[in-house]
Amino acid sequence: MSLVPAFGGKSLRQRSSLKLHEDSLRALNCKAYAKPGISRCKWYYGVRCSTNQFRGYVLVDFSFSDEERLFAQTLRDYARNKLKPEYQKWDSGTPYPREKLRELASLGVTGLRVPEAYGGVGASYVMTGIAAEELARGDYNVTLFLQLSAMCADIIVRHGNESLRRYWLPKVASGEALFALALTEPGAGSDAASITTRAQRDGDHYVLRGEKASITFAGSADACVVFARTGPIEHGARGISAFLVPLDLPGVSRSVYRSAGEKLTQRGSLVFDDVRIPVDYRLGPEGTGFAQALSGFDYNRAVIALACLGAAAESLEETVEYVKHRQTFGKPLAEREAVSFQIAEHLTLVSAARLLAYLCLALCDRGQRHSKEGAMAKWLGPKVAVEAIHACIILHGWLGYSDEMPYVQRLRDVIGLEIGDGTPEIMKGIIARETFGREFLIYR
Numbered sequence: 256m257s258l259v260p261a262f263g264g265k266s267l268r269q270r271s272s273l274k275l276h277e278d279s280l281r282a283l284n285c286k287a288y289a290k291p292g293i294s295r296c297k298w299y300y301g302v303r304c305s306t307n308q309f310r311g312y313v314l315v316d317f318s319f320s321d322e323e324r325l326f327a328q329t330l331r332d333y334a335r336n337k338l339k340p341e342y343q344k345w346d347s348g349t350p351y352p353r354e355k356l357r358e359l360a361s362l363g364v365t366g367l368r369v370p371e372a373y374g375g376v377g378a379s380y381v382m383t384g385i386a387a388e389e390l391a392r393g394d395y396n397v398t399l400f401l402q403l404s405a406m407c408a409d410i411i412v413r414h415g416n417e418s419l420r421r422y423w424l425p426k427v428a429s430g431e432a433l434f435a436l437a438l439t440e441p442g443a444g445s446d447a448a449s450i451t452t453r454a455q456r457d458g459d460h461y462v463l464r465g466e467k468a469s470i471t472f473a474g475s476a477d478a479c480v481v482f483a484r485t486g487p488i489e490h491g492a493r494g495i496s497a498f499l500v501p502l503d504l505p506g507v508s509r510s511v512y513r514s515a516g517e518k519l520t521q522r523g524s525l526v527f528d529d530v531r532i533p534v535d536y537r538l539g540p541e542g543t544g545f546a547q548a549l550s551g552f553d554y555n556r557a558v559i560a561l562a563c564l565g566a567a568a569e570s571l572e573e574t575v576e577y578v579k580h581r582q583t584f585g586k587p588l589a590e591r592e593a594v595s596f597q598i599a600e601h602l603t604l605v606s607a608a609r610l611l612a613y614l615c616l617a618l619c620d621r622g623q624r625h626s627k628e629g630a631m632a633k634w635l636g637p638k639v640a641v642e643a644i645h646a647c648i649i650l651h652g653w654l655g656y657s658d659e660m661p662y663v664q665r666l667r668d669v670i671g672l673e674i675g676d677g678t679p680e681i682m683k684g685i686i687a688r689e690t691f692g693r694e695f696l697i698y699r
């Protein structure tokens with residue numbers, strides 16, 4: 256096996272200090288390959304594995320383009336100067352002002368996944384992840400505006416008709432329309448294929464009836480992508496369709512939960528009491544809704560991970576400064592190995608989880624399978640973030656546990672997305688499914 260020469264006649268080995276171990280690759284029945292990446296990559300290593308167990312591509316790309324770096328810096332400055340000073344203010348549960356949402360929109364945040372032709376940015380998935388990571392340094396909850404706008408825009412672009420696209424996508428990009436996505440019900444969360452909300456066809460309309468639970472932005476969204484049953488319950492996932500539902504229609508009611516965290520997002524329930532929706536508002540053919548939901552969740556799982564890791568990275572950086580100055584027994588805390596090694600460990604885990612999330616997004620940008628990487632990132636990212644922020648609380652002593660500091664709020668906020676968009680058990684089930692095959696599903 257030889258490494259394919261690339262990039263001006265230089266082999267991969269000449270271009271990087273990273274060495275691929277040929278014997279290990281041979282043992283895995285792998286072929287190493289190299290080819291120029293898309294414009295954002297300078298070069299990358301690719302390992303193509305041909306055994307079933309190691310099917311797929313593993314890409315390692317360590318460079319952001321100049322455009323991506325500039326975007327990250329702009330959002331980091333915005334997050335630190337504008338979002339961070341107000342982060343704790345929104346923990347009271349007061350609705351987020353619409354002018355602030357429009358401010359985010361003016362930075363491109365709500366239009367990242369809206370194509371330019373509809374007034375958006377048309378950004379890559381990697382860029383979407385960068386935005387989540389940077390914004391979360393100032394206010395983790397603000398990334399939920401990004402996530403819901405991106406996921407719903409993707410669904411509308413792929414499955415909406417042209418008049419829906421022309422009407423709704425510019426509103427998403429400009430921050431005029433806030434979207435929610437409603438799959439979960441009181442009786443169906445992880446087992447989402449068993450939802451019972453029904454959309455009954457009645458001439459040119461569907462009549463929607465049922466209750467959705469734990470919906471981010473239930474209290475404030477203007478419209479919602481709603482998943483409802485159009486086929487019999489025995490059809491499971493294949494009997495589910497998606498609809499774009501304006502939330503000012505007669506028969507829609509909402510309530511906001513008292514929640515431990517993520518209060519800015521007004522999470523709550525949506526009840527549909529014989530709500531009439533035009534047939535044109537169905538997204539894609541009948542019975543394809545569940546597949547749409549799943550394809551959106553895969554990449555957003557990495558975006559969630561990066562939001563959690565952004566909040567953790569900011570906490571760790573603040574804690575590094577704190578322990579350099581806080582003295583006990585005549586010495587700064589940073590001189591105690593018990594302290595500095597804790598930080599070293601959390602920084603390492605945060606960096607590893609971050610790379611995994613970007614790997615998922617890079618695969619998604621290349622149109623490659625990324626379900627496994629998305630599930631890995633979604634399990635690892637929030638877990639690592641929770642553990643890091645918890646350590647930051649302890650390392651600040653009583654001060655860290657007080658409301659003077661943002662750490663307890665960050666912890667409460669981040670824990671929410673250990674559950675939302677799929678729990679750790681369900682993520683491990685997906686990793687196992689992708690490894691062992693469908694006959695070993697944990698959710699059947």
Ligand SMILES: Cc1cc2nc3c(=O)[nH]c(=O)nc-3n(C[C@H](O)[C@H](O)[C@H](O)COP(=O)(O)OP(=O)(O)OC[C@H]3O[C@@H](n4cnc5c(N)ncnc54)[C@H](O)[C@@H]3O)c2cc1C
Binds near residue numbers: 436438676678699
């Ligand atoms: C902050 C937050 C935001 C959310 N936002 C949204 C939203 O915008 N839209 C939306 O539709 N939903 C949303 N949700 C709902 C979320 O997707 C569900 O809570 C989640 O999918 C889990 O479902 P559940 O709460 O019903 O738990 P259950 O499915 O009842 O699971 C309970 C526990 O059992 C475990 N479990 C379940 N099945 C298995 C199994 N087969 N094997 C092993 N363990 C299992 C789970 O991992 C979990 O620990 C949100 C939730 C939170 C917390």
